[in-house]
Amino acid sequence: VNPALLAAARTLAVDGWTAEAVRELRAAGEHALLLKGPTVARWLYGSSGERTYVDVDILVAGDRLAQTRAILAGLGYELRDPEGEKEFVSGTHAEGWWRRADGAQIDLHHNLPGGDYPEGVVWPLLWARAETMDVAGESVRVLDLPSRTLLIALHAAHHGSEVATPLEDLRRALEQVPDRTWRDAVTIADELTALPQLAAGLELVPGGPELARRLHLPAVAELEATRNRQMAPGFARLGAATPRERLRLMRDAAFPSRAFMHWRVPWSRGSRARLVLAYVYRCAWLATHAAPGWLAWQRARGGEARGPVMRQATRVALVAEIAVAYAQAKLLMRRTDLPRTLERLRRQAPQRPAATADLSAGARLGRIVGRVLARLPTDSRCLIQSLVLTRLLDRRGIPSVLVIGVRPGEDFGAHSWLEVGGQPIQDAGGTDFPRLAEL
Amino acid sequence: MEESRARLPEGRVTIPSDVVRRAFGDEMVLLNLTSGQYHGLNATAGYMLDLLEDSGDAAATADQVARECYVPVDMVRDDLAELCEQLLARGLISIEAT
Secondary structure (H helix, E strand, C coil), X not given: CCHHHHHHHHHHHHHHXXXXXXXXXXHCCCCCEECCCHHHHHHHHCCCCCCCCCCEEEECCHHHHHHXXXXXXXXXCEECCHHHHHHHHCCCCEEEEEECCCCEEEEEECCCCCCCCCHHHHHHHHHHHCEEEEECCEEEEECCHHHHHHHHXXXXXXXXXXXXXXXXXXXXXXXXXXXXXXXXXXXHHHHCCCHHHHHHHHCCCCXXXXXXXXXXXXXXXXXXXXXXCCCHHHHHHHHHXXXXXXXXXXXXXXXXXXXXXXXXXXXXXXXXXXHHHHHHHHHHHHHHHHHHHHHHHHHHCCCCCXXXXXXXXXXXXXXXXXXXXXXXXXXXXXXXXXXXXXXXHCCCXXXXXXXXXXXXXXXXXXXXXXXXXXXXXXXXXXXXXXXXXXXXXXXCCCCCEEEEEEECCCCCEEEEEEEECCEXXXXXXXXXXXXXXXX | CCCCCCCCCCCEEECCCCEEEEEECCEEEEEECCCCEEEXXXXXXXXXXXXXXXXXXXXXXXXXXHHHHCCCXXXXXXXXXXXXXXXXXXXXXXXXXX
């Protein structure tokens, strides 16, 4: 038998299994997105029949996995070699199901390949953008073009330079997809914290690095270092752009499309006033997170900012961050007590143990906070310094402990300082202030 | 006319979780984290507070102090009642109904 005919027959069968699974899921009130298969074949290969596929790739919401599994089991599927499959399919983002009777295979995804993207964002974002495609007579929800474009790059990055099909998919996407769609794909990748994987995928194919430059994607290492740090990837992209492009990037960041706002800020739907308010809220959010984002980017780039202008900008950003933290701490102390103030200032509450680098970074920040508060017309007593430093460390994921010490007796006095990993990073007052409390 | 005297609390005496304290030699320093106020107790008052925390019972604490210090129990009860009143007013102890 001609192998090409066999592959074509298998592809037709896969479409039938896709339709069957989607129909059953829909009947049970469950949603699924078709990830690849016919969506890639028809889009990038036309009607050539050149791109065949052997299984069904569907994505479901992470919290609907159990229900989906039950429905697949009801269709006669069983989980195929769970442990081995996890390694084969790539970690933990999908699991393989198969049906003995006819050899049908379904890869059940609850995340995209190649990274631990936030599941709480992946499904709602991709589902909100989804389109409909007819597959074997069934209306099937599939990724829209920008999401599909991103997936192609993530898939290639995930399998690396040794697996031919994902690379060929990506090569064709580079040829056929316009830059504006790639730009939308970058926006989605940014939301999914998938910029490093997108950039890594583009590095694998001819023309990819040039496209990455046009998209203002910095080096993979820089993106990796800024991943999961609010706004830092955005600054990394600004750093890779030309001055004119920077303006456009900033405009896009502050004023994304209406559809994007409706997805990102659900309460913005329904009226023009709500939408305007959502844009105002977004601008305010960006303004308050710009300083730490900038600093995170600077740290990710390898420590000290480069050049006198960058160093000056970093200083200004840090002073602004200290001023904001000071205002927060004073307001909280006026409204509530010390334990609750600390609780609010430690919003991220890092649980990891402190590292050696945290100690030196904390001590450096402590000195800066002391100097800045001493020069500003502010309360620069030890407790407020400690509270401001608590906020700054928390933003950087550094765990800290506030220590209160007292000097008993007639010459009574109290003093506070912060410790990281059991070591003081502010003046602990020598032995004059034995510790009373650790918070 | 006789001056009104403090009475021993009748419920269970506890130290709120927002109060931290430590003994430094003969002195005990307390910090009420809610009010932000520091307070000092002498050795006897600090000892009474320790006993109060252990037993939760003011009358039993007075009996124990009287026994150990060879002081008339009525005198101890008066002093302890006054101490409890002041600690209560500053949020350094609380009384739970039994």
